Amino acid sequence: xxxxxxxxxxxxxxxxxxxxxxxxxxxxxxxxxxxxxxxxxxxxxxxxxxxxxxxxxxxxxxxxxxxxxxxxxxxxxxxxxxxxxxxxxxxxxxxxxxxxxxxxxxxxxxxxxxxxxxxxxxxxxxxxxxxxxxxxxxxxxxxxxxxxxxxxxxxxxx
Amino acid sequence: xxxxxxxxxxxxxxxxxxxxxxxxxxxxxxxxxxxxxxxxxxxxxxxxxxxxxxxxxxxxxxxxxxxxxxxxxxxxxxxxxxxxxxxxxxxxxxxxxxxxxxxxxxxxxxxxxxxxxxxxxxxxxxxxxxxxxxx
Numbered sequence: 001x002x003x004x005x006x007x008x009x010x011x012x013x014x015x016x017x018x019x020x021x022x023x024x025x026x027x028x029x030x031x032x033x034x035x036x037x038x039x040x041x042x043x044x045x046x047x048x049x050x051x052x053x054x055x056x057x058x059x060x061x062x063x064x065x066x067x068x069x070x071x072x073x074x075x076x077x078x079x080x081x082x083x084x085x086x087x088x089x090x091x092x093x094x095x096x097x098x099x100x101x102x103x104x105x106x107x108x109x110x111x112x113x114x115x116x117x118x119x120x121x122x123x124x125x126x127x128x129x130x131x132x133x134x135x136x137x138x139x140x141x142x143x144x145x146x147x148x149x150x151x152x153x154x155x156x157x158x
Numbered sequence: 159x160x161x162x163x164x165x166x167x168x169x170x171x172x173x174x175x176x177x178x179x180x181x182x183x184x185x186x187x188x189x190x191x192x193x194x195x196x197x198x199x200x201x202x203x204x205x206x207x208x209x210x211x212x213x214x215x216x217x218x219x220x221x222x223x224x225x226x227x228x229x230x231x232x233x234x235x236x237x238x239x240x241x242x243x244x245x246x247x248x249x250x251x252x253x254x255x256x257x258x259x260x261x262x263x264x265x266x267x268x269x270x271x272x273x274x275x276x277x278x279x280x281x282x283x284x285x286x287x288x289x290x291x292x293x
Contacts, residue, residue: 015221047206073260141213
């Protein structure tokens with residue numbers, strides 16, 4: 001299905017269009033990250049309707065738009081967004097592969113201090129994996145940490 | 159463009175009166191998410207992802223941010239058959255405003271027993287619906 005010309009259309013209206021017209025895509029990818037040393041690992045799970053939008057293209061704004069809104073929100077006198085038009089008027093991004101979509105999602109929904117230098121410490125602070133690589137049960141969920149010995153074919157959090 | 163549009167300020171019923179369409183817009187949910195331990199179900203709306211922080215602790219991340227942090231949220235958790243829980247809930251974590259941003263909201267699923275204070279818990283399914291003005 002061809003995406004309508006959405007630049008200038010309210011982002012929420014685009015999401016409603018996508019929900020009506022696109023098949024949700026449940027991704028197997030998970031992003032595991034640690035942002036505080038005394039807390040367990042966090043898991044970022046993509047939304048199936050959002051992933052459908054990312055794969056379709058022409059719907060989502062560039063990720064930099066979210067950074068601009070976050071800058072506004074970080075101001076001490078912030079009351080409400082006055083640059084919401086950036087979400088609606090900026091040219092939407094083209095179709096992404098699932099892997100590119102995960103990278104976009106990391107830059108949108110993970111803390112910047114995590115992904116900007118995720119690989120600069122003694123061990124990675126962030127890992128992209130498949131859900132099968134996470135522990136099978138949540139029994140010890142609050143003790144999950146990124147494994148010290150990473151390998152692409154092994155469980156990454158235990 | 160493929161999007162059809164009807165522009166109207168008022169809807170009028172033949173006998174039951176009129177309603178301002180602004181009420182319809184304001185009264186519609188702007189985000190909806192049902193998830194099972196972090197995995198969003200396909201009926202979600204305006205979500206980009208869920209962050210699974212720990213047992214019973216999740217953030218809902220929105221695609222279209224809200225205009226401010228004063229949006230309303232309503233959460234629910236499934237009831238476990240045979241459970242002796244007095245109360246089960248899925249609400250903003252500790253009522254802390256710092257965990258609510260225009261683009262995300264951090265929530266906790268927990269149960270409370272008559273003999274015991276709150277215990278964070280991963281229910282089979284939890285739901286969150288948000289109302290408010292979008293950016």
